[in-house]
Amino acid sequence: MNKHIKKVAVIGSGIMGSGIACHFANIGVEVLLLDIVPRELNDKEIAKGLTLEDKAVRNRLVNDSLAMALKSKPSPIYHQKFANRITTGNLEDDISKIAEVDWIIEVVVERLDIKKKVFENLEKYRTKGTLITSNTSGIPIKFMSEGRSEDFQKHFCGTHFFNPARYLKLFEIIPGPKTAPEVLDFLNGYGEQFLGKTSVVAKDTPAFIGNRIGIFSIQSLFHMVKDLNMTVEEVDKLTGPVIGRPKSATFRTVDVVGLDTLVHVANGIYENCKDDERIELFKLPSFIDTMMDNKWLGSKTGQGFYKKSKDKDGKTEILTLDLDTMDYRSKKSAKFDTLELTKTVDKVIDRFTVLVNGKDKAGEFYRKSFGQLFAYVSHRIPEITDELYKIDDAMKAGFGWEHGPFQIWDAIGLEKGLELVKAEGLQVADWVNEMKSAGTSTFYTVKDGATFYYDIPKKSMEKVPGQDAFIILDNIRKSNEVFKNKEVVIEDLGDGILNIEFQSKMNTIGADVLIGLNKAIDLAEKDFQGLVVGNQGANFSVGANIGMIFMMAVEQEYDELNHSIKMFQDTMMRMRYSAIPTISAPHGMCLGGGCELSLHADKVVAAAETYIGLVEFGVGVIPGGGGSKEFAVRAQDTFKKNDVELNVLQEYFLTIGMAKVSTSAHEAYDLGILQHGKDIVVINKDRQIATAKAHAKLMAEAGYTQPPKRKDIKVLGKQALGMFLVGTDAMEASHYISEHDKKIANKLAYVMAGGDLSEPTLVNEQYLLDLEREAFLSLCTERKTLERIQHMLKTGKPLRN
Structure with a gap:
């Protein structure tokens, strides 16, 4: 199907x-957002003398809903100006406009009768060939299109986005009885390429794939918590980041999503999945019934499994629900010996064997929960899907699991997983035993850089489809390794392009990373054509290794610290002035030194979800790896005739001084970190490395030449420095900043002004780098800076002193 989506209508x-x-x-699509017309005036409208015929009243519901969404945090939109692409209206005055759209998405209340009425009305105005989908989370698709025309049914299916739509990647596509195969193929590709989603075609079964498995997993924990006499805190400790799940783990996640939402889906499964061998597990335990009766639904009602409260001193305290007494109490710490054993195991996938062999209650918990999960997912094939990888994809993309059930089973081992299932008094589906008998002992394998999965009908390993657009570093790391040290791996991506990925904790940049970067540039200049700096961890880099900086500063090893900072600066300049194109591929958190690296690359290929900024003020220093220099350079590069140059420079100064961090890659353009016409944003993070490689190859083949070093940077000297110093004096006097904040700001001002030169002067980059390094070093001798660094290392939060 050759179709271009230029405009969509969202109904609801x-x-x-x-x-x-x-x-x-x-993603740049024009949107028509429609909702119903209010049937009565509210107090504000009455006070203004409005009537039910006024447009502001008729569009009140849709406008209020959109305004509320745009104000919410985290934001549903990459940049507030993108909201201009949305036009609002109502289902009476504006429904005829759906004739102009390419795709209609229904998102009304979860009631079949209402949905069918909406579809009946939409068909009166819909143009033939227009895609039409429902975002239902559980109503069978086959019932919705009954009575509609053949063209309607051919172009109709379910497209289930997970909430929040911007952040959760799962995009379930559920065919109806007459959905055309080309419609499914189009939506599958569009979801992945344009919406940045993990597209999963699911069968039309209750709750589809993600919620069927996800709700089972939560329900099994609900029942297990009483069996093992566990607390809410203990379960959340065991089901969070330690096993690659979100920080909100289980109970906090339910609070955020809303207990009523979970209960609605669980009840739907219980009522409609009578053949499910674990159907009784979907019955709600008594403590859930009590919470529902009390309207303890989570964040939306102010209390759920957790509750915010204030103590006698007015300090906010998070209370926890005691599931035995059903009263709220102070939070208790949760500690387990088994978890202590995983502290030295960096990769989550390597922790599972340790966890299921634990000798304490945590070990018992993991054995029971994984045993039940493995048995359950094996029986869902072929009920909810024919391919096991779709279950893993759905859980990773929809519930934020780092690894899906079958990947975890592979990590533990097929035989060990079967033991856990048997210990629970359960059985796996026949196909698992048949697979084992045929000599296949894993659900996945990697071959020639691609992932293969066990295809149950074919009884053989088949390539997971859709990988051709991706480069999966986990799959090529061993076979394509060119160089490795403790903190980096350099891989050959093919076509003359190298990739260097950081493997330090949180991808911090220390000595081994800098050595690796220099080695990568050496190798690329000698035998390759280009270099990508990218990884597929949770974050690109949280910046320089401040623990190392702290130790050198405390020990007063200033010569060594000076050498380390200069090595950082020199490495960034090699990124800028190498003989080959360098591409940075940031995603997630890209802070401090990670941001500085991106500032010095020839091109940035950023994932849309990139949170990037120079945050060094938070630990009492200025950017010392070329970031302060680079912002001074970029400010002067934007000076135009008749500009008030001081104002331009001040904007860049404030970006560093206020430690501004973008909430998306698109916002990074506003901060001067990404540059229009040079840097690009990729919606689907899975495509990022492949896209970065393509740009490196294109630049090399276009005849990339090593750029000459800059000697033409205009600095404003005393003119700018005086303005900055007056500003910091005023801010301290007004108690906006502390005395130490002022000291840091004045150091930055000195660097970005180019010192106290008597008049505007042209300088080279090394001049600014030397000023930057001197300022950074002097701040590292300050007691209050060391207090800030120490506080950050201990708590992960900035200190204002």
Whole structure:
């Protein structure tokens, strides 16, 4: 199907509808967002003398919903200006406009009768050939299109976005009885390439794939918590980051999503999946019934499994629900010996064997939960899907699991997993035993850089489809390794392009990373054509290794510290002035030194979800790896005739001084970190390395030449320095900043002004780098800076002193 999506209509502007509308606006699509007309005036409208015929009243519901979505945090939109791509209206005055759209997405209340009425009305105005989908989370697709025309049914299916639509990657596509195969193929590709999603075609079964497995997993924990006499805190400790799940783990996640939402889906499964061998598990335990009766639904009602409260001193305290007494109490710490054994195991996938062999209650918990999960997912094939990898994809993309159930089973081992299932008194589906008998002992294998999965009908390993657009570093690391040290791996991506990935904790940049970067440039200049700096961890880099800086500063090893800073600066300059194109591929957190690296690359290929900024003020220093220099350079590069140059420089100064961090890659353009016409944004993070490689190859083949070093940087000297110093004096006097904040700001001002030169002067980059390094070093001798660094190392939060 050759179709271009230029405009979509979203019917229903609730949390989900507005979120979907915003995400289409994120990718540049024009959106028509429609909702019902209010039947009565509110107090404000009455006070203004409005009537039910006024447009402001008729569009009130849709406008209020969209406004609320745009104000919410985290934001559903990459940049507030993208909201201009959304036009609002109502289902009476504006429904005829759906004739102009390419795709209609229904997101109204989860009631079949209402949905069918909406579809009946939409068909009166829909143009033939227009895609039409429902965002239902559980109503069978086959019932919705009954009575509609043949063209409607051919172009109709379910497209289930997960909330929030911007952040959760799962995009389930559920065919109806007459959905054309080319429609499914188009949506599958569009979801992955344009929406940045993990597209999963699911069968039309209750709760589809993600919620069927996800709700089972939560329900099994609900029942297990009483069996093992566990607390809410203990379960959340065991089901969070330690096993590659979100920080919100289990109970906090339910609070955020809303207990009523979970109960609605669980009840739907219980009522409609009578053949499910674990159907009784979907019955709600008594403590859930009590919470529902009390309207303890989570964040939306102010209390759920957790509750915010204030103590006698007015300090905010998070209370926890005691599931035995059903009273709230102070939070208790949760500690387990088994978890202590995993502290030295950096990779989550390597922890599972340790966890299931634990000798304490944690070990018992993991054995029971994984045993139940493995048995359950094996029986869902072929009920909810024919391919096991789709279950893993759904859990990773929809519930934020780092690894899906079958990947975890592979990590533990097929035989060990079968033991856990048997210990629970359960059985796996026959196909698992048949697979084992045939001599296949894993669900996945990697061959020639691609992932293969066990295809149950074919009884053989088959390539997971859709990988051709991706480069998966885990799959090529061993076979394509060119160089390795303790903190980096350099891989050959093919076509003359190298990749260097950081493997330090949180991808911090220390000595081994800098050595690796220099080695990568050496190798690329000698035998290759280009270099990508990218990884597929949770974050690109949280910056320089401040623990190392702290130790050198405390020991007063200033010569060594000076050498380390200069090595950082020199490495960044090699990124800028190498003989080959260098591409940075940031994603997630890209802070401090990670941001400085991106500032010095020839091109940035950023994932849309990149949170990038120079945050060094938070630890009492200025950017010392070329970031302060680079912002001074970029400020002067934007000076134009008749500009007030001081104002331009001040904007860049404030970006560093206020430690501004973008909430998306698109916002990074506003901060001067990404540059229009040079840097690009990739919606699907899975495509990022492949896209970065393609740009490196293109630049090399276009005849990349080593750029000459800059000697033409205009610095403003005393003119700018005086302005900055007056400003910091005023801010301290007004108690906006502390005395130490002022000291840091004045150091930055000195660097970005180019010192106290008597008049504007042209200088080279090394001149600014020397000023930057001197300022950084002097701040490292300050007691208050060391207090800030120490506090950050201990708590992960900045200290204002």
